[in-house]
Amino acid sequence: MAIEHHAPPEHELDTIDINVNVGPQHPATHGVFRMVLTVDGEVVTDLDPVIGYMHRGNEKLPENCDYRQAIGYHDRTDYLAQFNTEHCYVEAVEKLTGLTPPDRAEYIRVILAEFNRISSHLMFLGAFGTDVGLFGTSFMYAFRDRETIQDMFEEVTGERMMFNYFRPGGVAWDLPDDFDELARGVLSQIKRGIKDIDGLMMDNEVVLVRCRGLSPVSREDAINWGLSGPMLRACGIQHDVRRADPYSIYDRFEFDIPVGEQGDVFDRMTVRFDEIKQSVRIIEQALDQISEGPIMVEGMKRILRAPAGEVYMRVESPRGEYGVYVVANGSDKPYRHKVRAPSFCNLSALRAMSIGQYVADVIVILGSIDIVLGEVDR
Amino acid sequence: MILGMIVDNVWLDALIRLGGVAMLVPLTVIVLTWVERKVMGRIQMRLGPMRVGPYGLLQGFADTIKLLTKEDLRPTTADRWVFELAPFAIVVPIIMALVTLPFTADILIRNLTLGLFYIVALQGLSIVGFVMAGWGSDNKYALIGGARAAAQLISYEVPFILSILAVAMVAGSLDIGIVVGSQDDTPFIAYLPLAFVIFMIAGLAELYRQPFDIPVAESEVVGGPFVEYSGIRWSMFQLGEFVGMVLISILASLIFLGGWQWPIGGDVPEWAQAVTMAIKTVAFILFFMWMRASLPRLRVDQLMAYCWQLLLPFAFLQIIINGLALAYDWPLWTLTVMSLIGAGALVYLTHRAARQSGVMNQPTGVSAQQVGSVL
Amino acid sequence: MLGLLKAVGTTIRTALRKPITVQYPIEKKELPHRARGFPILLWDFDKDESFCTGCQVCARYCPVDCMTVTMKDNPKKAEGKSTRKKIVDKFYIDYARCMRCDICVEVCNFDAIVMNNTWEGVELSKYDRQDLVMDLPVLLRQSQSGELKDPFREPMGVAHSGWTPKQEEEEEVVEAKKEGGEG
Numbered sequence: 001m002a003i004e005h006h007a008p009p010e011h012e013l014d015t016i017d018i019n020v021n022v023g024p025q026h027p028a029t030h031g032v033f034r035m036v037l038t039v040d041g042e043v044v045t046d047l048d049p050v051i052g053y054m055h056r057g058n059e060k061l062p063e064n065c066d067y068r069q070a071i072g073y074h075d076r077t078d079y080l081a082q083f084n085t086e087h088c089y090v091e092a093v094e095k096l097t098g099l100t101p102p103d104r105a106e107y108i109r110v111i112l113a114e115f116n117r118i119s120s121h122l123m124f125l126g127a128f129g130t131d132v133g134l135f136g137t138s139f140m141y142a143f144r145d146r147e148t149i150q151d152m153f154e155e156v157t158g159e160r161m162m163f164n165y166f167r168p169g170g171v172a173w174d175l176p177d178d179f180d181e182l183a184r185g186v187l188s189q190i191k192r193g194i195k196d197i198d199g200l201m202m203d204n205e206v207v208l209v210r211c212r213g214l215s216p217v218s219r220e221d222a223i224n225w226g227l228s229g230p231m232l233r234a235c236g237i238q239h240d241v242r243r244a245d246p247y248s249i250y251d252r253f254e255f256d257i258p259v260g261e262q263g264d265v266f267d268r269m270t271v272r273f274d275e276i277k278q279s280v281r282i283i284e285q286a287l288d289q290i291s292e293g294p295i296m297v298e299g300m301k302r303i304l305r306a307p308a309g310e311v312y313m314r315v316e317s318p319r320g321e322y323g324v325y326v327v328a329n330g331s332d333k334p335y336r337h338k339v340r341a342p343s344f345c346n347l348s349a350l351r352a353m354s355i356g357q358y359v360a361d362v363i364v365i366l367g368s369i370d371i372v373l374g375e376v377d378r
Numbered sequence: 379m380i381l382g383m384i385v386d387n388v389w390l391d392a393l394i395r396l397g398g399v400a401m402l403v404p405l406t407v408i409v410l411t412w413v414e415r416k417v418m419g420r421i422q423m424r425l426g427p428m429r430v431g432p433y434g435l436l437q438g439f440a441d442t443i444k445l446l447t448k449e450d451l452r453p454t455t456a457d458r459w460v461f462e463l464a465p466f467a468i469v470v471p472i473i474m475a476l477v478t479l480p481f482t483a484d485i486l487i488r489n490l491t492l493g494l495f496y497i498v499a500l501q502g503l504s505i506v507g508f509v510m511a512g513w514g515s516d517n518k519y520a521l522i523g524g525a526r527a528a529a530q531l532i533s534y535e536v537p538f539i540l541s542i543l544a545v546a547m548v549a550g551s552l553d554i555g556i557v558v559g560s561q562d563d564t565p566f567i568a569y570l571p572l573a574f575v576i577f578m579i580a581g582l583a584e585l586y587r588q589p590f591d592i593p594v595a596e597s598e599v600v601g602g603p604f605v606e607y608s609g610i611r612w613s614m615f616q617l618g619e620f621v622g623m624v625l626i627s628i629l630a631s632l633i634f635l636g637g638w639q640w641p642i643g644g645d646v647p648e649w650a651q652a653v654t655m656a657i658k659t660v661a662f663i664l665f666f667m668w669m670r671a672s673l674p675r676l677r678v679d680q681l682m683a684y685c686w687q688l689l690l691p692f693a694f695l696q697i698i699i700n701g702l703a704l705a706y707d708w709p710l711w712t713l714t715v716m717s718l719i720g721a722g723a724l725v726y727l728t729h730r731a732a733r734q735s736g737v738m739n740q741p742t743g744v745s746a747q748q749v750g751s752v753l
Numbered sequence: 754m755l756g757l758l759k760a761v762g763t764t765i766r767t768a769l770r771k772p773i774t775v776q777y778p779i780e781k782k783e784l785p786h787r788a789r790g791f792p793i794l795l796w797d798f799d800k801d802e803s804f805c806t807g808c809q810v811c812a813r814y815c816p817v818d819c820m821t822v823t824m825k826d827n828p829k830k831a832e833g834k835s836t837r838k839k840i841v842d843k844f845y846i847d848y849a850r851c852m853r854c855d856i857c858v859e860v861c862n863f864d865a866i867v868m869n870n871t872w873e874g875v876e877l878s879k880y881d882r883q884d885l886v887m888d889l890p891v892l893l894r895q896s897q898s899g900e901l902k903d904p905f906r907e908p909m910g911v912a913h914s915g916w917t918p919k920q921e922e923e924e925e926v927v928e929a930k931k932e933g934g935e936g
Contacts, residue, residue, distance in 0.1 A: 020518060042522075042678070068910075069816035072854045133588065133675030137764060140422035144773050158789030158868065158905065164854040172859070172909050176787070199763035203756035205732040206589050206674050300914035302860075359522075360592075360677050421764045424774040672764040673757070729755070 031373030047351045054377040066332040075162040078375045083116040084317040086166040092313035092324045093168040096306040104293040105170035106249045111286045114279040119149045120318035121272045124370045131367035145193040170296035215353045217263035225349040229320025230271045235263030241316040265368040305332045341375035395487045407620040408438035421671040448609030461514035465614035468507030475500040482638045482651035493554040505531045511603040523602025527593030533685045534583035540693035541573040545633045547700045558637035565636035569713045572696045572720040581626045589673040631658035787905045790874020796896040800835045804865035807841035811857035819850035848885040859909040867904040
């Protein structure tokens, strides 16, 4: 933008926009993500996101793996909500092959997926506090509860992060005998622990001043840009895949869908915070309803061959609508395996949301989209 | 208040005292880095440093040794003298301000009749260092950080000085000894709560700590004006920050809480005075660290709006109240009442500004020229 | 302003709580029974040889191809001391590639490989990447010396598809073995 002052023609004064590279290594971007900002003073006039630093071939490599080996790839796609992604893929394969998992396996899947949703949202709250400027306090509060959840996961599956526990047709092995007390202990700790985060961040005036009114998104824009998950619900649209297109046994539980009003950064934070409470409700109902029984479908073959066909299965992951599109051709390996990642679609709206904002606010907006680079780049 | 001499020769006495300060200041800073890490750790429910020495006590020394042995880098395209002199430009004025800052009636270097004036003048000098660091680093991030730092520090100087001026008006002199002496029965915080609140907020901003730490925002402009510095120059910046924190804590306990005289009176042994001062200073230092752990940071335009639209008018209000009370010889409790009303109004307006939309909430459009009203 | 007071009140409350961190190398938490370290092989104390016969099923099912297995004729079979016709000759697992997915344990027909649920299965820092390729003596060491007290050997995956209620636990394990042996 050239601003002309009243100067003699041979000394025309221009101001130029400088390019600021928020590079792949940066304490604020959540993963290896690069943005090239064009900045006029403090205001951003253009934003160019550069992705691909974490591309690992997550869609091509499962074409060489059979259906059980490919479960591990989904763990590593969205590495903060692994049970949800495994759930999606395993249900997709079950649709292709016509298997119906037994009841107990369904309950186990729902309980673990909802716990994973809580831990993913806790991670978001911790990291978001750091973006806004809290020096690590929110991180420690969130991680204290997340550690308890991960310890519980270790008791059940053996791993803290990359579980590889769901199988087409059920789950790999049964829950430990003391799972009920374990889970209820974790739930009561979470209910106490989120009060700390509530007190620290939800009413804090400085957080309000930073986040409220920042990049509001209207309903039409949200639908046009293809947002999903908490980003969409913060704009006031009550769309949740667990209600709109129920999968597994979600129609047996009662839970609310928290929505926001204007779709700004503060609403996204409150929507995610309220979702933690709703997940706690679902888990409590599931723990009451679960019963003894088999955990793997009867007569499961050792080598699973899917008949020729295609299926698209979607679930509500903590980031939005996670979808898996599998094309089978009769052998024991998928022919085409595509992942619809919610972070990728939400991230494409970053440019429209940040033009006209300050540089410091762009970091906050990026934090509020809650991306996971493993999904974006696959 | 006569200063007791250690030896009879004036110059030798001054040298001994200066030597004492020169040894104590780095030691204090080293201990404070350990205290800060431990306090932040406890607030975050973790242990803090534990490995180096018992309970991590030697952590400060270990950090200092590490910083001293690092390679002293300088970017080749940096402006050499500006880059190298910037740390000195920040640190030297702050340490010079310690010359007239008393810790007890006898532990100080020299008492000046214009003590308070001297301290605030030197505080203002260190702003030049930020601009030098930002410019001399030849780095976009440093430039942005340096410009922000200069804007913030210059703006918050004004309410800071006005609140100190309010205290000087009530005490009747700029001499720190007289200010402390006149707080024999009631500390000035009882008469001037509004000035105290403004002093604390402006003091936090002067120290570029949360919630005003935009100049050194780690997650945004990765360190601000200090990004190209390493080794001993970096440690000089940290030294400057901690010495500034000690300076403002001691100043606050002297002019608002009665220094070494309240509540124990003036005729007590040296160690009692030192203990009283130590308790008050440590309380302020812990308060600053506590704020750092619990508050996120404000954006730079919100910061500036807050200073010019809220703090400054209330600072003027405090001076006016003082003027009225002192010129018409009203009893001092009227001062308390008016000042309390002022403080309440400040708190209420801050609350309103944060909760509803205004310049504190809505970011502006592409042209950053229009700035709305906070009220 | 109230929100600010709430925030600083929260932090002062947490400052007075006991810290939740553990000083790691000095104190280690107890690993649960099912903890999944890197895989190791089991030693058959009755026949004084490894359970593993080198059938290569685990190597074929590994998603990342981290194992190399060869088999040889069992000299103890000829002497009449063992019923295993073949025994493992060389077994290399590259721990740098292994993703601890548990599929090798699931498909093994002889229950010879198990995930290491001790601290030694996860504390594996080395200076050279080649040192992470484990060969047969290293893989058998922990079981052979008796250190591996309680590995997690519950049947997995497909073995559960002929589910029976818990009273008949012994037969369930035998059923799983038989199914595995025929498959």
